[in-house]
Structures are given as C-alpha cells and as structure tokens.
Amino acid sequence: MAAPDPSKKVADRYLKREVLGEGTYGVVYKAIDTHTGQTVAIKKIRLGKQKEGVNFTALREIKLLKELKDPNIVELIDAFPHKGNLHLVFEFMETDLEAVIRDRNIFLSPADTKSYLQMTLKGLAYCHKKWVLHRDMKPNNLLIGSNGLLKLADFGLARMFGSPDRRFTHQVFARWYRAPELLFGAKQYGSGVDVWALACVFAELLLRRPFLQGTSDIDQLGKIFSAFGTPTASQWPDMVYLPDYVEYQYVPAPPLRSLFPMATDDALDLLSKMFTYDPKARISVQQALEHRYFSSAPLPSDPDKLPRPAPKKEPKASDFNLQEAPTVLSPPRKSRRVMPERDGFEGNSQQADKVDGGFGDFRQTTDDNSGKNESAPMSVDFSIFGLKPPNRPTINSADRTHLKRKLDLEFQQPE
Amino acid sequence: MTPRSESSPRQQRRSSQRRFQPAARPSHRRRSTTSGAPKAVVSNNSATLAVAAILLSGAALPSLPSQWRDASSLPVSQPVEGKHLLDQEDVDMVNTLDKEKGITLEDFKLIKMHMASYILKLAQQVKVRQRVVATAVTYMRRVYTKKSMTEYDPRLVAPTCLYLASKAEESTVQARLLVFYIKKLYADEKYRYEIKDILEMEMKVLEALNYYLVVYHPYRSLSPLLQDAGLNDLNMTQLTWGLVNDTYKMDLILVHPPHLIALACIYIASVLRDKDTTAWFEELRVDMNVVKNISMEILDFYESHRMFTEERINAALQKLTLRP
Structure with a gap:
C-alpha cells in the first residue's frame, strides 16, 4: 500500500x-x-x-x-x-482506578474516594453534555495520569444519543455495571445507564471489591434486588413494559447502611440516588456533582495527593526482551x-x-x-x-x- | 444546548424506518413536465427543483424587516466546532493540479454535484438513511477543499465517503455490497473500483478530513423550527425536507451553520406556500441577511441546474483523465 x-x-x-x-x-x-x-x-x-x-x-x-x-x-x-x-x-x-482499588497497600481516605468519584462525574458530565453515552464505565476504563488526574477512556462502545426513537443495543457495559433497565432488555435508554454504572464504581471504591458480581444476567438482577429490594410498580412504573421483564420474587431491601458500614450519610444518600431503579427518577450526573456529598467535609483530595500504586521501575530498553513477553x-x-x-x-x-x-x-x-x-x-x-x-x-x-x-x-x- | 429529542412523532417514525424522505407531492412533478424544463441530471429526491423553478418565475420574496437582530441565542443546536466552517472562496478554490488539466470552477462544482448524486444513488441501492447520505456528501466536499481530483479520483472518493459515513453514522454497509452496486449502476470502466481500492482510499479520506467525522446537518433543527413556527404539517415538512436534501448539491454545508440552512429552506417553503412567517422570523435572533443570502443561493442553484446536463458533466470528468 x-x-x-x-x-x-x-x-x-x-x-x-x-x-x-x-x-x-x-x-x-x-x-x-x-x-x-x-x-x-x-x-x-x-x-x-x-x-x-x-x-x-x-x-x-x-x-x-x-x-x-x-x-x-x-x-x-x-x-x-x-x-x-x-x-x-x-x-x-500511568495506571487505572481498578489497580488503585485492588492494591491492598493503598489506603483510600473518604476524601480520596470523593476526589476519584468527582473526577469521574466531571468527565461523564461533559460526555452527557455533548450527547455522548459512554456505555462502558468500569474502574478499568478510568485511567489515572502521573498528576493524579482521572480520565475516562475507551469510547469503543460509546455513542451519540438523543435522537428520538433510535434503538440501541442493551448489550453494553460489563455485566457487573449494567443498569437494571438494560438487564430487562431496554432498547431505548439514556444517560441513566452511565449513572448506574458509576454508582457501581462508587460502591466499589467504598468496598474495595466489585459490588454486584452477578454470574449471569439473571443472577445480576438477583444480586441487584437482594441489595436494594425487588422494585415495586410504584418505584418503577415502566418496568413491566420492558422487553425482557420477568417477575422476581419479592425480597425486601436491607438497610443500605448495612451494606456500606463505613460510608458517611452524605455518601449513602448520593449512592442511593444513583442506584434509583427508575431511570427517569435516577439522579443525573450534573445533579450528582451538585450533591452536598461534594461540598461537605472532608473536601475531595487534591488529585496530586491521591494514593496511587507504586510505579514499576522503568524497564530499560536493553533488557526489554520480546521473547519474555513483558x-x-x-x-x-x-x-x-x-x-x-x-x-x-x-x-x-x-x-x-x-x-x-x-x-x-x-x-x-x-x-x-x-x-x-x-x-x-x-x-x-x-x-x-x-x-x-x-x-x-x-x-x-x-x-x-x-x-x-x-x-x-x-x-x-x-x- | 437544546435536547435533540424534539421532533414530531411523524419525524420519529420516519427516522426509524431508515427510508428516504419522499420529496414533494406527485402533483409537483406533473407541473414540472408542463414547465418544459429539460431533463435534469439531478433527478433523485429533487421534485422540489421544479417547485422552486415555479417560485422563481413568479413569486416574489417578501420584503424583509430591516431590524434583524444578531444570531446569538437561536434555540437550536449549534455546530460544536465552528472551525469546520469555511469561507466561500476557500471552498471555490480549484486545486492547481486540476487547473492544469483545464478544470474550471464551473467544472469543479459540476463534478461535486454529480458525485453527490452518485452517492445518493448508491445509498438508495444499499438502503441507508438520509443522514448517512448527507454526511457522505459533506465528507466528499471537505476532501476537495484540500485534495485534487487528479490525485483523488472522485469516482473512488464518492463511494468511499459513503462507506466511511455509513460506519460513522452507525449504519455500516459492507464494502463488497458497494462494489456490487457500483458495477450495477455504471457500466463505465472508469467507475470500476474494487474493495481494496475503497479501503485504501478510506485511510486517505480519513487523513484529508483530519479525522473529524461528526457532521451536524440542517435536518435536526428543521423539525423543532417548523413546530415553533406552527408549520409542522405533512406538506411543509416534506417540502422543507426535500429542499434540505437539495442543498447537498451545493457546498452550503461547508460554509453555513446547519440551522441557518434549515431556516433558509423554511423561508423558501413558506414563500412558496404563501405562509406568512415574517413575524416568526422577526422574533428569531438570527442574522436574517445570512438566511436571505442562503435562500438566494439555493434559488440560483434551482435556476441554473437545468443547464447541468450529462454531457457537460462527462466533459468535465473527461478533462481529469487527460494527460497534461
């Protein structure tokens, strides 16, 4: 060529x-x-x-x-x-949020968690403002630079949204981050799917492990319902009209506090608003940024001061060996x-x-x-x-x- | 920014059908034959041509109020990056290599117009929505603000732009399908290109576009504007939609913001249908002089299009193949 x-x-x-x-x-x-x-x-x-x-x-x-x-x-x-x-x-x-969450040598203070969440929300708010759905939010796609700044990456599943009546696939996101409307097969959805996924990331930051680890789509819904209770028609009126809707046995919601014992009241309030079942009632990214969680003490950490995994020593060009597959x-x-x-x-x-x-x-x-x-x-x-x-x-x-x-x-x- | 979800139910249905918007009613076509216009090369989707020709002959544009205000807060989506808009003289610059072959500005425009029709014809075969066509034509026109037709054969660039636009607009068409329909549409050897040619050209087109692939079109603002003006009946919607389709036979999309093109089409349509929109236009905070100029450009095009015969296009394309 x-x-x-x-x-x-x-x-x-x-x-x-x-x-x-x-x-x-x-x-x-x-x-x-x-x-x-x-x-x-x-x-x-x-x-x-x-x-x-x-x-x-x-x-x-x-x-x-x-x-x-x-x-x-x-x-x-x-x-x-x-x-x-x-x-x-x-x-x-340099690294990504998953590596941070997984690194047991790292202690994340409430201010650190707040900072990571805020940066993610800001990036996502910009996407939504430009009518782009990310559709693959997960810690592994949230990259962290040497200055501590977190940036959204991997837009390979992202799309423009907002055109009326445009049908999208519901097979987006890694399963653990998939919103309930997607699991019920919704073809017309909006920015709420990113918010749900981000809520999962938030929960993961708090727990230091993936929050809802379903082994199948059905199991994923089961995990969601056992955490937040089976949604009722009054909570989510449109649910029953979704293509793959199936009725689940009713389970009541345990108190959110019991799932996140270490979280502050503000954190729990924001989390519950992001984990709202009805996508129409779910908090928007912009509203989330204005939530009092971000203005109350402790204030978000300066990105520069956020803990990050110890950088691996720079491999020298000489000992770089393709055979050894670094x-x-x-x-x-x-x-x-x-x-x-x-x-x-x-x-x-x-x-x-x-x-x-x-x-x-x-x-x-x-x-x-x-x-x-x-x-x-x-x-x-x-x-x-x-x-x-x-x-x-x-x-x-x-x-x-x-x-x-x-x-x-x-x-x-x-x- | 206003939500993009503001179109009429009819509009929604249409976009979901992935069909082309039918142009004006058949009755207009009938009138076009009686008007005795020679058979134009631009035939597809252009029933509005004849309509506008009638407009030209008789109807006068309403006089414009003098106090048009600035285009500052028009309630429609603006292009995200104004840097994509070009000056008319940059768009009308014939590349030196092409000039050496004797390509005039007239030829240049004629070839681009012909390629826009080619893209449309191909698109109708492979059944993609109008938006893909519009994006493809825009790509093609952008390419020729930077590259010569001598080096970038329009007969390859046109299908390549359709191929690329189909991917960018999320309605992918297979390259082999395009190659199949190219052969079906044109027996002429010079149109014959294979898959590998298209794929090679795709990379070059991407580079010429500087990898900018998002294009904003007038279609989006059309519906909310018509609704706002109280003109969102089927007739007006179809007429304006057809007019917008026809604007892609020109370079307007490279020079003017899409919502102003939409307004120009509404302006022409309202004059044609005797709808009094003066008060409505007056309330918009747009530079009405620009809208008026765009309208005049469109009408000029309708007036001259009947001169764009097959022979003239072929003669222009012939020049490209000459060895200097």
Missing part, C-alpha cells in the same frame, strides 16, 4: 519504546513525541483480514474523541496512517472487556485468553497484586479457585452473537 509521504514524517516524530499491551484490534506502544518530549501511548489499529477497512470500534472512538476535549477525558493527540495501519496517539496514562501487563484474568471484534475469524484460538485490549491499555503496568487479594474482605471465598477471584465477566458468547446483530456491527461477516 502506498504510504503517503506525510505519514512517514509523522511516524518519525514518535520514538517507539516498549510495548504496553496487546489489544484485540492492535498493539499499544509507549512512545516519546520528539516534538514535545511528551510520553505518549500509540495504538496501532490492525486492519483486519475481513476486508472491512478501519476497525469500526476504533472509528467510533476516533469520531467521539475528536469532539470530546476535557481535562477528565483521555486526549486523542494525533492519528496517522503508517505502513497501511492506522495509528492513534493518546496521552500516556507485554502481558494486565493480568490475564482481566480478559473481560467488551470486545465486539471477532478475532475468531482469523483462526486464532488463543485469542480467547488474550489480555484485554481496547483503549484502557495504554498505561504502565502495575504490580500484579492478585496474590494480595486473599486478605481482602471478599464476598466469596476464593481459596478453592487457587486464590484467584473469578474472571470478571466479559460479554459472554451468547451475548456476543447478540452484539453482532444489535450493535450494527454486522459488517464483519465471514463470507
């Missing part, structure tokens, strides 16, 4: 460093921008063999990130073709990302166990602290699984075929 001259120049601009991770649609490199001296993460978008050009998910991300410029949203700095592949240049991010930066059990790509067509059977890709991956590796998890107050005893918590659910295979149809991604049919 004829690479036009300018692309060469652009490629020369960036000094390639080590591989940060292998995603489903490409490799992420660390690089230095020779013009600015800035460290960046370059994502090489592999052009599939399916003869469908620039990856659809990547295109979505490019389209939206070109419009979304905010301190709390990861910046797409540049894009260029090189040797027939599209390269996306992002600001380099590329597996995120532990394999993180293979839970929503991946609409179907690498199976390439006959690569190990794809299934591959580490997650997507844009969450342009961060430095953090210590694999999975071994430390055993001391954590987990809801399940993982000892029988060899001390490892079960994989976070990715969208399962049944979901994925569903996705193919519903996500308007049909273009990648094998033949």
Whole structure:
C-alpha cells in the first residue's frame, strides 16, 4: 500500500519504546513525541483480514474523541496512517482506578474516594453534555495520569444519543455495571445507564471489591434486588413494559447502611440516588456533582495527593526482551472487556485468553497484586479457585452473537 | 444546548424506518413536465427543483424587516466546532493540479454535484438513511477543499465517503455490497473500483478530513423550527425536507451553520406556500441577511441546474483523465 509521504514524517516524530499491551484490534506502544518530549501511548489499529477497512470500534472512538476535549477525558493527540495501519496517539496514562482499588497497600481516605468519584462525574458530565453515552464505565476504563488526574477512556462502545426513537443495543457495559433497565432488555435508554454504572464504581471504591458480581444476567438482577429490594410498580412504573421483564420474587431491601458500614450519610444518600431503579427518577450526573456529598467535609483530595500504586521501575530498553513477553501487563484474568471484534475469524484460538485490549491499555503496568487479594474482605471465598477471584465477566458468547446483530456491527461477516 | 429529542412523532417514525424522505407531492412533478424544463441530471429526491423553478418565475420574496437582530441565542443546536466552517472562496478554490488539466470552477462544482448524486444513488441501492447520505456528501466536499481530483479520483472518493459515513453514522454497509452496486449502476470502466481500492482510499479520506467525522446537518433543527413556527404539517415538512436534501448539491454545508440552512429552506417553503412567517422570523435572533443570502443561493442553484446536463458533466470528468 502506498504510504503517503506525510505519514512517514509523522511516524518519525514518535520514538517507539516498549510495548504496553496487546489489544484485540492492535498493539499499544509507549512512545516519546520528539516534538514535545511528551510520553505518549500509540495504538496501532490492525486492519483486519475481513476486508472491512478501519476497525469500526476504533472509528467510533476516533469520531467521539475528536469532539470530546476535557481535562477528565483521555486526549486523542494525533492519528496517522503508517505502513497501511492506522495509528492513534493518546496521552500516556500511568495506571487505572481498578489497580488503585485492588492494591491492598493503598489506603483510600473518604476524601480520596470523593476526589476519584468527582473526577469521574466531571468527565461523564461533559460526555452527557455533548450527547455522548459512554456505555462502558468500569474502574478499568478510568485511567489515572502521573498528576493524579482521572480520565475516562475507551469510547469503543460509546455513542451519540438523543435522537428520538433510535434503538440501541442493551448489550453494553460489563455485566457487573449494567443498569437494571438494560438487564430487562431496554432498547431505548439514556444517560441513566452511565449513572448506574458509576454508582457501581462508587460502591466499589467504598468496598474495595466489585459490588454486584452477578454470574449471569439473571443472577445480576438477583444480586441487584437482594441489595436494594425487588422494585415495586410504584418505584418503577415502566418496568413491566420492558422487553425482557420477568417477575422476581419479592425480597425486601436491607438497610443500605448495612451494606456500606463505613460510608458517611452524605455518601449513602448520593449512592442511593444513583442506584434509583427508575431511570427517569435516577439522579443525573450534573445533579450528582451538585450533591452536598461534594461540598461537605472532608473536601475531595487534591488529585496530586491521591494514593496511587507504586510505579514499576522503568524497564530499560536493553533488557526489554520480546521473547519474555513483558507485554502481558494486565493480568490475564482481566480478559473481560467488551470486545465486539471477532478475532475468531482469523483462526486464532488463543485469542480467547488474550489480555484485554481496547483503549484502557495504554498505561504502565502495575504490580500484579492478585496474590494480595486473599486478605481482602471478599464476598466469596476464593481459596478453592487457587486464590484467584473469578474472571470478571466479559460479554459472554451468547451475548456476543447478540452484539453482532444489535450493535450494527454486522459488517464483519465471514463470507 | 437544546435536547435533540424534539421532533414530531411523524419525524420519529420516519427516522426509524431508515427510508428516504419522499420529496414533494406527485402533483409537483406533473407541473414540472408542463414547465418544459429539460431533463435534469439531478433527478433523485429533487421534485422540489421544479417547485422552486415555479417560485422563481413568479413569486416574489417578501420584503424583509430591516431590524434583524444578531444570531446569538437561536434555540437550536449549534455546530460544536465552528472551525469546520469555511469561507466561500476557500471552498471555490480549484486545486492547481486540476487547473492544469483545464478544470474550471464551473467544472469543479459540476463534478461535486454529480458525485453527490452518485452517492445518493448508491445509498438508495444499499438502503441507508438520509443522514448517512448527507454526511457522505459533506465528507466528499471537505476532501476537495484540500485534495485534487487528479490525485483523488472522485469516482473512488464518492463511494468511499459513503462507506466511511455509513460506519460513522452507525449504519455500516459492507464494502463488497458497494462494489456490487457500483458495477450495477455504471457500466463505465472508469467507475470500476474494487474493495481494496475503497479501503485504501478510506485511510486517505480519513487523513484529508483530519479525522473529524461528526457532521451536524440542517435536518435536526428543521423539525423543532417548523413546530415553533406552527408549520409542522405533512406538506411543509416534506417540502422543507426535500429542499434540505437539495442543498447537498451545493457546498452550503461547508460554509453555513446547519440551522441557518434549515431556516433558509423554511423561508423558501413558506414563500412558496404563501405562509406568512415574517413575524416568526422577526422574533428569531438570527442574522436574517445570512438566511436571505442562503435562500438566494439555493434559488440560483434551482435556476441554473437545468443547464447541468450529462454531457457537460462527462466533459468535465473527461478533462481529469487527460494527460497534461
């Protein structure tokens, strides 16, 4: 393929460093921008063999990130073709919120939790203001830079919303973060789905473990109902009209306080408003930002002072060995990302166990602290699984075929 | 910003059907034949052409109140980034390489118009909604503010823009399907391109667009504006919608904010249908001179379109293939 001259120049601009991770649609490199001296993460978008050009998910991300410029949203700095592949240049991010939550050496003060939540809300408020739904909020997609600033990343599932009567797929978000209306199959939904997911993140920050760990969609609803009680018609009048609505046996709600014994009253009040069943009654991101939780003491920590996982020592270029695969930066059990790509067509059977890709991956590796998890107050005893918590659910295979149809991604049919 | 959810139920139904908006009523087509206009190349979705031709011959535009106020707080969505709007002279700049081949500004416009029709024809075959067409045409026009037709063959750029727009607007069309319909539509060798050509060009188009893929169109403001003016009956909706469709035969979308284009179309339609909208326009805080100028541009186009014959387009395209 004829690479036009300018692309060469652009490629020369960036000094390639080590591989940060292998995603489903490409490799992420660390690089230095020779013009600015800035460290960046370059994502090489592999052009599939399916003869469908620039990856659809990547295109979505490019389209939206070109419009979304905010301190709390990861910046797409540049894009260029090189040797027939599209390269996306992002600001380099040190770690992500999941690593923070999981790191048992980190103590999160109430002010720290407040700060992380506030930054997430700000980024999301900007998205919603620009009529973009993120649809994949989870700690792993909330990246943290060296200055402590948290930024929303991975817009591969995001879409513009607000057009009337436009039907969307309900197969979005990792299951643990999916709002009840999505689990009941709603096709027309709004910004409330992001709020619910963010509430799950909030709860995860408070508990230091994922809050509602359903093993299936049905189980997920069960977990939700056992936490907040089975919704009644008066709480959520439209519920019974949802496509996949099934009646659940009534369980009363335990007091919220019993689930979050350490949280302040303000925190619980905000949390309960974000976890409101009826999406119409659920608090908006903007309202959440104005909640007294953020104005009452303790005030949110300065991002600079937030605790972060100890940065791994910089690997020297000399001892960087591809054979030893330092590329597996995120532990394999993180293979839970929503991946609409179907690498199976390439006959690569190990794809299934591959580490997650997507844009969450342009961060430095953090210590694999999975071994430390055993001391954590987990809801399940993982000892029988060899001390490892079960994989976070990715969208399962049944979901994925569903996705193919519903996500308007049909273009990648094998033949 | 106003919510985007403010369209009439009819509008909603239409958008969900993923169909093209039918243009004006058949009766207008009948009138167009009696008006004796030569068969225009622009045929699809342009029944309004004839309507406007009638307008041109007889109806006079109402005189405008002199005290039009500034465009400051129009209650419709504004384009997020005004930097995408260009000056007319930048849009009308014929690339040096094309000039050397003898392409005039007239040829340049003619080819772009023809390619807009080509995109529409292809889109009708693969059945995508009007919005995808509008975005694709906008991409194509943006490309030629930066690139030459000599290097970027319009006959490849047009289907590539449709391909890219279908992805960007979340209604993906397979490249092989496009290639199939290209062959079906044009027997001419020069239109023949394969999947790999489209995919190669996709990357170049992305670069030429500087990766900006979101386009705001007049369609969105049309419905709330008509409703606000009390003109949201089927007839007016269809007429204005058709007029907006026709604006993509011109470069308006590169030069003017979409809501002003929508207003110009409402303005023309209300004059045509004898609706008194003077008071309503007066209440809007928009620069009515701009709206009026856009309206005149649209009417000028309707007047001259009958001269855009197949032969002239082919002659213009022929120049591109000449070796200098």
